[in-house]
Amino acid sequence: MGKTKQIDRRWLFLLIFIGVALPxxxxxxxxxxxxENVQMVYDLVESMPKGSKALISxxxxxxxxxxxxxxxxxxxxxxxxxxxxxxxxxxxxxxVQMAEDIMAQLQDDYPDLVYxxxxxxxxxxxxxxxxxxxxxxxxRKIFPEDMNGNNIDELPIMEGINNFNxxxxxxxxxxxxxxxxxxxQIAHDAYGRPTSGGVTGVSAPAMLPYINEQQQLTGLLAxxxxxxxxxxxxxxxxxxxxxxxxxxxxxxxxxxFIIIGNINxxxxxxxxxxxxx
Amino acid sequence: xxxxxxxxxxxxVGIILIISEFIPHKPFGxxxxxLEIWFLIISGFAILLGQLSLFKVNIIKIxxxxxxxxxxxxxxxxxIFMVTLGFLWGTGxxxxxxxHGESISGAMGYKPFDxxxxxxxxxxQATMFSLLAFFIASAAYRAxxxxxxxxxLLLAAAVLVMLGNTTFGVLLTGWLPDSLxxxxxPNVSEFIMTFPTTAGQRAIMIGAGLGIIGSSLRIILxxxxxxxxxx
Numbered sequence: 001m002g003k004t005k006q007i008d009r010r011w012l013f014l015l016i017f018i019g020v021a022l023p024x025x026x027x028x029x030x031x032x033x034x035x036e037n038v039q040m041v042y043d044l045v046e047s048m049p050k051g052s053k054a055l056i057s058x059x060x061x062x063x064x065x066x067x068x069x070x071x072x073x074x075x076x077x078x079x080x081x082x083x084x085x086x087x088x089x090x091x092x093x094x095x096v097q098m099a100e101d102i103m104a105q106l107q108d109d110y111p112d113l114v115y116x117x118x119x120x121x122x123x124x125x126x127x128x129x130x131x132x133x134x135x136x137x138x139x140r141k142i143f144p145e146d147m148n149g150n151n152i153d154e155l156p157i158m159e160g161i162n163n164f165n166x167x168x169x170x171x172x173x174x175x176x177x178x179x180x181x182x183x184x185q186i187a188h189d190a191y192g193r194p195t196s197g198g199v200t201g202v203s204a205p206a207m208l209p210y211i212n213e214q215q216q217l218t219g220l221l222a223x224x225x226x227x228x229x230x231x232x233x234x235x236x237x238x239x240x241x242x243x244x245x246x247x248x249x250x251x252x253x254x255x256x257f258i259i260i261g262n263i264n265x266x267x268x269x270x271x272x273x274x275x276x277x
Numbered sequence: 278x279x280x281x282x283x284x285x286x287x288x289x290v291g292i293i294l295i296i297s298e299f300i301p302h303k304p305f306g307x308x309x310x311x312l313e314i315w316f317l318i319i320s321g322f323a324i325l326l327g328q329l330s331l332f333k334v335n336i337i338k339i340x341x342x343x344x345x346x347x348x349x350x351x352x353x354x355x356x357i358f359m360v361t362l363g364f365l366w367g368t369g370x371x372x373x374x375x376x377h378g379e380s381i382s383g384a385m386g387y388k389p390f391d392x393x394x395x396x397x398x399x400x401x402q403a404t405m406f407s408l409l410a411f412f413i414a415s416a417a418y419r420a421x422x423x424x425x426x427x428x429x430l431l432l433a434a435a436v437l438v439m440l441g442n443t444t445f446g447v448l449l450t451g452w453l454p455d456s457l458x459x460x461x462x463p464n465v466s467e468f469i470m471t472f473p474t475t476a477g478q479r480a481i482m483i484g485a486g487l488g489i490i491g492s493s494l495r496i497i498l499x500x501x502x503x504x505x506x507x508x
Contacts, residue, residue, distance in 0.1 A: 009415045016414050030444030031451070033463055062402035093324075097394060100369060126320035134313045142317070148370040201442070208475045209482060225442055248443035250410060255436055257418040262432070265422045 006264060012257055019253045023245035030245055037211060038229040040219025041196050044169060045075070050083040052168035053161060057183060058088060058095030060175035064200050065098070070240035071198040071227035072102050072173050078234055080110050084168070085157050086119040089143070091131065091178040096124050096147055098173075116146075116155040123147030128178030132186040136164045164191040169218070172197040180207055184216050194218050198226065284499045291497030331356065362390040434469055441466020 034042075048054070056076070060068045079086055088099040099121050106113075113119060122143040125131045134142050140162060145151055152158040160166055170187040172195070174180035180197035188195040195216070199207055201223025210217040221230060224247055227240035290312060297309035335349040343349075366381065367373035368390045378388060385392045421436075423429040440446045446462030453461050459468075495501035 006419065009418070012414055012418060013411045016411055020410065031447050032444060033447050035463065035467060062399040063406040065399065065403050066407065096369075097391075101395070125317065126324055127317040128320075130313050130316045130320070134310075134317065137310060137313075141314075205470065205474045205478055208470060209479045223442075244444055248445055250414070251439045251443045252445055254414050254417050255439055257414065258421045258432070258436065261418050261421065262423055265424070 007257070007260065012253075015253050016250055019249040020246045023249055024242060027242050028245045029241075030248055032225075032229055032232050032241070032244065034229045034233060035226070037220045037222065038226045038233070040211075041075075041198075041221055042078070042219075042230065042233045044194060044196055044218045045078045045082060045084070048082060048084050048168050051085065053085045053087060053157070053166065054079060055087045055089065055164075055167045055170045055187075056099075057170070057172040057174075057179075058090045058098045059092045059172055059179040060098060061092055061094040062098075064175035066243070067200045067224050067227070068173050068175060068198060069098070069102065070224065070238060070243065071221045071230060072098070073105060073238060074227055074230040074234060074236070074240065075171065075173075075198070075221070076102055076106060077109070077236060078230075080106070080113065080118070081234075085117075087157065087161070087167070088119065088121040089135075090124040091128055091172075091182070092175070093124050093126075095173075096121065116150065117157055120152075120155055120157050121147045122152075129182040129186065132178070132182050133190070136186055136191050139163050164193050167193055169194040169196065171195075174199050174203075176203065180217070181210075184210050188216050196220065199223075201225070280502070280505060283505055284502070288497055288499060291493070295497075328356075359390060359393065362388075362393065366390065368394075434473075437462065438466045438469055441469075 056072075056079075058072070076086065090096045090099065103119070103121075123146065125142060127134075131142060140152060140158075143152060146155065164170070164187055167187075170183055170193050172180040172183040174183075174197055180199060183197065184195050187193045196218045197207070198221035204220065204222035207217065207220055207222070211220055221227060224240050224243050228244040231238050231241050293305060293308050294312065297305035300306075301309075332353065335353050338349045339346050339353070363373065365373045365375045366378035366388050368388060382388050387395060417435070421428075421432045423432050440449065441462045441464075446466065450461045458464060492501065496504065
């Protein structure tokens with residue numbers, strides 16, 4: 001088979017660059033529809049009574065920030081609006097800074113939040129699945145102190161929190177392992193706590209089997225699109241909503257190039273056949 | 278003895294943990310709890326081991342001036358620099374050996390370690406991840422060619438999922454009447470993801486699960502010994 005004539009990929013790079021950059025500067029505001037998985041996450045948070053305590057695990061690092069940060073921000077906003085107390089932890093070393101970064105961004109919107117009362121950051125603990133398993137048995141033993149070295153006995157938010165039975169729901173923002181899969185297998189499967197999460201678009205297919213009749217996962221936020229949908233549900237458009245325009249145009253450019261690639265292929269094939277005759 | 282002892286420990290620990298899943302009472306429940314704590318302690322040391330290994334591997338590459346050895350020098354210097362900053366002034370609310378470094382933090386807005394993390398490391402990692410967009414675009418253009426029936430199916434699924442995941446999907450078929458809503462691109466995309474994709478994923482997961490059980494048994498029973506090193 002002869003080699004398919006292809007467009008210089010630098011043209012593709014240039015178009016992708018323009019397609020991503022321009023909508024970030026000039027927002028188009030293309031329409032969005034809420035998918036079922038995002039609605040499930042939203043409903044889970046909505047169903048929580050005031051004063052519930054949720055465990056949010058930041059299982060990602062700066063590489064996945066563009067996708068996971070917007071959804072983390074939207075979720076935390078929703079939780080704080082509902083007056084749900086949040087306990088942060090991280091199965092990834094840099095997840096701690098991710099949580100800190102989000103809280104710094106939310107400081108202006110929620111100036112009255114008190115550390116230790118409305119939220120706490122327990123920090124990172126190595127061990128992945130075993131850490132989660134041990135937290136389920138005795139959270140205080142695994143995290144006797146928060147990330148700042150404060151004794152958790154002195155933090156009002158940790159009052160009455162001994163294990164997963166005292167947590168209303170678990171949410172993992174995950175970019176790989178350890179992450180959402182481990183939380184499902186322990187927090188939901190072993191302790192029966194409602195568990196949900198957010199993942200990068202590329203890892204979403206691996207998590208979809210957990211959304212089933214047993215509700216191993218209560219909904220899933222997959223990629224920037226889900227974050228944008230969540231922002232729409234909150235009626236608080238943010239970076240995900242503006243980023244969706246870029247993502248949509250980039251995808252459209254890719255689709256156009258796939259079509260061009262196929263036309264080239266079939267044209268070359270026909271030319272080869274004619275030449276062969 | 279050098280090989281028998283680790284095999285005996287592996288066997289005993291493995292059996293205790295399996296039994297504790299079925300009999301979570303004394304002594305098995307208690308033992309498994311203790312073993313979990315041991316694992317967490319070992320995990321902590323593993324991070325230290327990883328750092329030492331990073332040093333060893335990079336120093337060897339620099340010593341023998343392997344290809345692109347200059348990059349390994351940058352890695353090591355960056356590592357040493359960040360660790361030193363962390364030790365001296367700490368990170369976040371944790372103090373270092375020189376305290377919190379209020380004067381430096383005041384000038385930089387962050388502690389030195391956090392300043393570099395937020396202003397250099399974070400952006401470098403995000404940039405690396407973002408570069409994928411260009412490579413994925415190029416790969417999709419080259420790979421999604423309808424040469425065979427299978428590749429045509431893959432091509433069609435990819436285009437439908439991509440369109441369904443964009444706002445254009447909503448625009449293109451949003452006008453469809455309710456009776457034809459199943460053809461609405463976001464619905465088509467969701468169908469592909471929920472049924473064929475998930476079915477495939479489940480098969481992979483079940484296969485992987487069985488594989489893990491098999492490998493674990495081989496390790497516990499001492500049949501698989503490669504983790505001990507040597508031959």
